[in-house]
Amino acid sequence: MRVLAALSGGVDSAVAAARALDAGHDVVGVHMALSRNRDEFRSGSRGCCSIEDSNDARRAADKLGIPYYVWDLSDEFHDTVVKDFLDEYAAGRTPNPCVRCNEHIKFDTLLERAQALGFDAVCTGHYARIELRDDGVRELHRAADPDKDQSYVLAVMGPDKLARSMFPLGTAQSKSQVRAEAAARGLGVSTKPDSYDICFVADGDTKGFLQRSLGAQPGDIVDESGVTVGQHDGAYAYTVGQRRGLGIGRPAPDGAPRYVTEVDTTRNVVTVGPETLLSVTRLVGERAVWLAPDVPATEPVRCAAQVRAHGTPVDATVVRNGDTFEVVLDEPMRGVAAGQSLVVYSGTRVLGQATIAARRT
Template sequence: MSGGVDSAVAAARAVDAGHEVVGVHLALSRMPGTLRTGSRGCCTIEDSTDAQRAANIIGIPYYVWDFSERFKLDVVDDFIAEYSAGRTPNPCMRCNEKIKFAALLEKAIDLGFDAVCTGHYATIVTDDQGNRELHRASAWAKDQSYVLGVLTAEQLAHSMFPLGETPSKALVRAEAAERGFSVASKPDSHDICFIPDGDTKGWLGERVGIADGAIIDREGNTVGAHEGAHAYTVGQRRGLNLGVPAPDGRPRFVLEVRPKTNEVVVGPKEALAIAEIAGSRYTWAGLPQQHPEESFDCEVQIRAHADPVPAVARIQPTENGDEFVVTPEIALNGVAPGQTAVIYVGTRVLGQFTIDRTVSAVPVGV
């Protein structure tokens, strides 16, 4: 129970369905001031209080479990390491993968519970053979299946999402109000919870360090300078310290971050178009695709709120192991290594991978 409206209603519905329910709030920091507060965070002290009030109204036991060490190692430290390597991580994906459906689920099963129930908007479908599949929620505007794409077949077997068939968030808020939950009108949480003031650049600068470097164009010419490559991400336009204007006078965007040489590569907007993405760190959500080494039709989604794009995918062997390769029908825009690509077949989440490499649709010199 995060302290928000969704998990409160999910817990109440689980009780209504006849389950024996225990409310658990996750303490993710031993220094609460390091987490965002109000509507901009999650898992803070005030959120814990809101969760306890909801649990009291529902009439279920309520506990706070300390996962601060695991959260630091698996989410915060990973976030720093990924940025240091020039990648753009998604900490919410890592939190779902490593904390909510790994550390939490492991402890719950050890204590004799059958499943972890959350307020995510997604659905689970069981086929004729009893295999569980992860699918989009009925309300695509609120669908959260993307951030659950990291779940494995074993984790899906112990997961429940009572809100998945609810047509809108407004109905969930109305239900919360009817049940007397004080969180009925509480705003949704957003942004990175462990960066209190929202200054990601400054936060990373304190932990990664600041080192002057060059901003170069695609041909390798120096066109500016920076004070730390970690402060830049693919697709960024603002905040570039460019001393040499583009020959055509058009704005330039970050195309690549090279931590080994401490360089930031910039170029025209057209060069952000990506014709292929690939990654070796992949998982299947439920049963894997049959004959994945053969090309198959799918849709790929590269951000939580991005539109899915029709694509062709395959598993390709390399010298360092297999990698998931996806070729979209329409070029993807501004894709950065470190992002998560979630693969769909219809409404079903087939699997996901962390993007290791991209191929531009616009060759250098064009």
């Protein structure tokens, strides 16, 4: 097959491309330039789209002996991922930009361009497994290494995109194994630190980024009875379940810690309360993506629900209705926010994904 390997400049994508070569595919490397400031260098190990990463990707492609190109997707990235991030926070929700990047950039724009150029598949360094059943159904599964598993952020891609994707690192037993393989292949990125946090927030200060982008919007912090207990500079900078950085001058009457229980950007009010108010047992997801065509769509299905990239799954029941589904949890979850990605599993298999629209006790 003709395979387009997305080279981020890190060790994972380089080894994934190497494994695709070993499998006998005709591989071409491409680096997606996502930053509008192409002269920017990374700070420590943050980020994944700087000029430094582009150079590292080029050196990896040269070592592998494959053609290499840089595609400027900075406008698409800003207009979809960054704009969605700001819009969601401005609406009082908590988005996951990695999910949106996979949806709009890596497995939408990139796949569309790859297909137009005659490639059969896109190869990335994500940690997840694709299993092909005898009946032709492709299943998305958790990676062999649970600590590196990225099936949560990939669940948004849908069956059509899954059919044109390759994840060669899904069977890797550990990141140390991947680094050792990179070193054995002579890839200079074998010891490169992992990128982390949000790639377009270079200094890791998400609150500062939001304030610079959305401006100061002073308002009240109130308790569960509506009494003002503090002030904030913008309700958008808070998320349900948050405890630190509230700046509340007075403690709760019983001395118990306070948590953010609601963010209302329409009224510009942040509500805080005791930990007991954070628990929910029902979640409603919108913009649902279902990756299991063999699983009944409208009948209750037993599953495990996960709301964070490395969160603990909770046993549950899901019922899907068109582009929405509702999940009833066997035990309460704490600190769930609207805007988070809700992924449901059957064992290691991803059944579907949706964006949380409502939480119910």
